[in-house]
Amino acid sequence: MFSTVILFGIDGKRRDWMMNWQFNWFGWSYKLAIASTILQFIAGILSVYQGLNKYLLDMYDFIKEEQELEKRSTLKFPPLPHTSGQRNGSKTQLHQYM
Template identity: 40%
Template sequence: MTTRLINLSCLAISFVAFVLNLTANSSDRWWVAIKRQEFENVGLWQICFNHYRHRFDFYGKIYQGCWWVFSPEIYKIFSWISQPWFRAVQAFCTLSMVSMLFALLMTAILAFSRELGKVSSRYILSTALLTLTSGLFMAIAVITFAVRGKDRDWMPRWQQNWYGWSFSVAVTSCILQVVSGSILLFEGANMKLVKNYMEKMYIQRKRLFPPAPR
């Protein structure tokens, strides 16, 4: 009963982590303007301007409203928005979301398994490692964004901008993924140690008390 409760708790934590991961990936409040200015907010896949004119755009185009970062309308400033470190954040967040989805499915199978005794420790450890890998991907993404988001050469008026709620959601998702993965890792390692101990005891018992000859 205790093992099933632990697995159900891991499933609940993993589900919340995945929902937060998906929210962070799809929202546009990673970096927001504290004061009203020409830049409003930016997410992994969307950016919003308020009558913004890029300093290196000699055509003088004014950008107003929210745009998909790959939109043809803003292709002239795409290289400025999507810098190498920003593309790395996008990639690691996407990898985290995909791996967390598979980890969630594996955790659900584990939690709703009718015969927990037949679940191998290798399966539990694989689920734990996949969950921790997802957390590692998200950790790399949030750390990279935390360090490089303040660059003066990125969004205008950097001193008037700060991390938005989407960034906080990503950090929370990362923490929950690590928590869920750590619990599963402890459970799988404990099951493997118990199994190895029982096998050694069985072998030792056969040596000490061999079966009587027929």
């Protein structure tokens, strides 16, 4: 979008670039494109800063949330006794079909 706004701003009034150059004028839509390009540039800088800052990792305690989810889990089953041919430690109800 940035390159389009710059290109049209530079070449919009040239006689050899567009047909009917005398009717080409920068109206409200071009001004809106300039404003949206500036806002898009600011949003891009902010998202790069947010991604590089890794502030989400500092603000959100993943280990604490994982422990809380494990504590609230309803699919916990004790590990099965060791028998030949079966897997140990199944945490779902599907261990009876193995």
